[in-house]
Amino acid sequence: MPQSPRLSRSSSRLSLLSSSSTISQDTPVHSSHIHVSIRPKYEDIPTSWIIDSNRGIVEHSELGTFQYDHVFDVNDNNDDLYQIVAFPILEKFLQGYNGTIFAYGMTGSGKTYSMRGLLERSIDVLFENVNVVECSILEIYNEKICDLLVGDNTDLKIVDDKKDGVKVKGLSEIRVESVNQLLELIDRGESLRSMDSTDYNHTSSRSHFIVKIKVFIVDNNGNRVSSVLNFCDLAGSERATTHIDRRKEGAYINKSLLALGTVITKLSENTTNMSHIPYRDSKLTRFLQPSLNGQSAISILCTMQLGINFIGETTNTLRFGLRAKNIQLNIKKNSSDYDVNKLIQENEILKNEILELQNTTILTPPPAGGDELYYELVAENSILNEQVEHLKRLQMEKSLLVSQSNVDGIDGLSYIVCEEIGDRVTRNRCNEIIAKIKDNVKQYDLRINEMESYISHLENRLRISEGEVERSKRSSSHQVSNTILPNDDIVDELRDEISELQSSMKRKDAIIRALQGIRDI
Numbered sequence: 001m002p003q004s005p006r007l008s009r010s011s012s013r014l015s016l017l018s019s020s021s022t023i024s025q026d027t028p029v030h031s032s033h034i035h036v037s038i039r040p041k042y043e044d045i046p047t048s049w050i051i052d053s054n055r056g057i058v059e060h061s062e063l064g065t066f067q068y069d070h071v072f073d074v075n076d077n078n079d080d081l082y083q084i085v086a087f088p089i090l091e092k093f094l095q096g097y098n099g100t101i102f103a104y105g106m107t108g109s110g111k112t113y114s115m116r117g118l119l120e121r122s123i124d125v126l127f128e129n130v131n132v133v134e135c136s137i138l139e140i141y142n143e144k145i146c147d148l149l150v151g152d153n154t155d156l157k158i159v160d161d162k163k164d165g166v167k168v169k170g171l172s173e174i175r176v177e178s179v180n181q182l183l184e185l186i187d188r189g190e191s192l193r194s195m196d197s198t199d200y201n202h203t204s205s206r207s208h209f210i211v212k213i214k215v216f217i218v219d220n221n222g223n224r225v226s227s228v229l230n231f232c233d234l235a236g237s238e239r240a241t242t243h244i245d246r247r248k249e250g251a252y253i254n255k256s257l258l259a260l261g262t263v264i265t266k267l268s269e270n271t272t273n274m275s276h277i278p279y280r281d282s283k284l285t286r287f288l289q290p291s292l293n294g295q296s297a298i299s300i301l302c303t304m305q306l307g308i309n310f311i312g313e314t315t316n317t318l319r320f321g322l323r324a325k326n327i328q329l330n331i332k333k334n335s336s337d338y339d340v341n342k343l344i345q346e347n348e349i350l351k352n353e354i355l356e357l358q359n360t361t362i363l364t365p366p367p368a369g370g371d372e373l374y375y376e377l378v379a380e381n382s383i384l385n386e387q388v389e390h391l392k393r394l395q396m397e398k399s400l401l402v403s404q405s406n407v408d409g410i411d412g413l414s415y416i417v418c419e420e421i422g423d424r425v426t427r428n429r430c431n432e433i434i435a436k437i438k439d440n441v442k443q444y445d446l447r448i449n450e451m452e453s454y455i456s457h458l459e460n461r462l463r464i465s466e467g468e469v470e471r472s473k474r475s476s477s478h479q480v481s482n483t484i485l486p487n488d489d490i491v492d493e494l495r496d497e498i499s500e501l502q503s504s505m506k507r508k509d510a511i512i513r514a515l516q517g518i519r520d521i
């Protein structure tokens with residue numbers, strides 16, 4: 001049975017931002033590793049596994065010993081599960097850290113059963129601590145993202161987002177104010193989830209099901225900070241089947257789980273060196289990228305079948321859990337929207353993303369007949385690169401403007417007002433400050449002109465690049481028609497990212513203009 005201190009659901013008010021919690025609010029970065037626990041499903045069938053929950057190990061006479069952060073007893077219930085798997089993550093989530101909980105295991109091993117239990121208990125505790133949350137529910141089915149809050153919102157795209165790392169474009173977010181309201185949404189989402197009967201589970205989930213919950217808290221400095229908690233019930237890994245639809249789904253499921261396994265392996269082998277991590281190999285890994293890149297608290301529940309018929313799948317699950325356990329995390333508390341350091345960090349993420357895109361292109365030789373696409377990607381990558389560099393410059397400008405306007409503009413003006421009130425203002429001092437403000441305005445005008453001409457330069461380049469791509473596509477469309485399809489998706493995503501970056505630049509321009517307005521008062 002679990003040994004950690006318990007917090008019953010009825011008395012589980014967590015002290016928001018309080019120092020009595022495991023991570024104090026003064027600890028912005030917290031080092032740990034992915035927490036991995038194993039839940040064997042009780043069945044009255046012969047087994048060759050030995051479960052030792054006291055020592056946290058699973059043993060097999062031929063396969064050896066597997067050790068984890070926690071191994072549940074077959075008789076442990078969902079309350080026991082909640083204490084170990086969800087509570088520590090929920091606690092951090094309510095202090096401003098992002099968190100992800102996911103269930104991994106073969107089909108029929110109890111992922112959905114366990115995840116439902118965790119969701120219900122976590123939601124109870126959540127609403128004992130906050131009054132309102134935002135919720136999204138989605139599934140990834142056959143490599144397509146579907147919004148389960150709005151039934152017909154299918155095949156959504158994932159784009160980079162400077163705030164949340166990645167964003168599912170067009171995914172609905174619903175404001176929720178009670179436990180029942182949230183459970184009703186989850187029920188509705190579950191009812192829309194792709195399910196079917198398989199050889200091993202009559203009600204098998206054929207998709208990855210994700211409930212994303214966002215809360216807003218106010219930090220010590222009075223800034224509003226948001227944090228995100230994902231509950232992911234993964235589709236089950238499984239063997240080949242004769243049913244054609246199940247076989248196709250199974251191929252997609254296994255492909256994305258394989259991609260997840262590869263990402264986990266790479267991360268566990270290489271925690272300090274930022275080598276290429278293939279997040280883009282599946283929608284699942286792409287969606288989980290901000291969690292898996294080490295900045296989110298993660299708890300993985302591996303569910304296992306004890307039966308001797310499932311030794312292969314169960315061993316895979318146990319090995320997956322061992323690799324995940326090796327991944328180091330440096331989880332960071334989220335900061336408020338207008339934190340300059342956060343902006344710098346976000347641009348770093350964008351930069352890494354570009355590097356990753358370049359690596360992907362460099363590592364993958366151009367497909368036969370698809371050279372045009374290859375050069376198109378290279379061209380777009382270089383534009384993205386320039387844009388990121390430019391955004392970085394803009395962001396530095398912004399922090400400069402903010403500090404200058406504070407010191408020279410707002411502080412200067414308030415100084416005049418104070419002096420006037422005191423009837424001690426001197427004309428010379430007044431002239432000095434006005435001259436300084438005028439000088440600043442001139443400089444800002446120059447900067448804005450420079451930025452505008454740079455944006456139009458980028459837009460020009462983009463137009464030229466798109467023209468070239470169109471021309472080369474027309475001249476070789478018959479050659480590439482078979483190979484280009486999956487890569488077209490990437491090109492679309494890149495275009496989306498470019499337009500996101502352009503809007504971001506526009507937003508920053510607006511901020512600069514607003515600051516100029518303050519000075520002109």
Ligand SMILES: Nc1ncnc2c1ncn2[C@@H]1O[C@H](COP(=O)(O)OP(=O)(O)OP(=O)(O)O)[C@@H](O)[C@H]1O
Nearest residue numbers: 041106107108109110111112113201204205235236
């Ligand atoms: N710990 C448990 N105690 C009692 N019943 C369980 C337990 N785990 C799973 N079950 C039951 O086993 C069946 C299969 O479980 P579940 O649907 O959760 O598996 P799954 O891993 O999500 O499968 P799939 O990947 O095919 O969706 C369900 O009827 C569920 O109620």
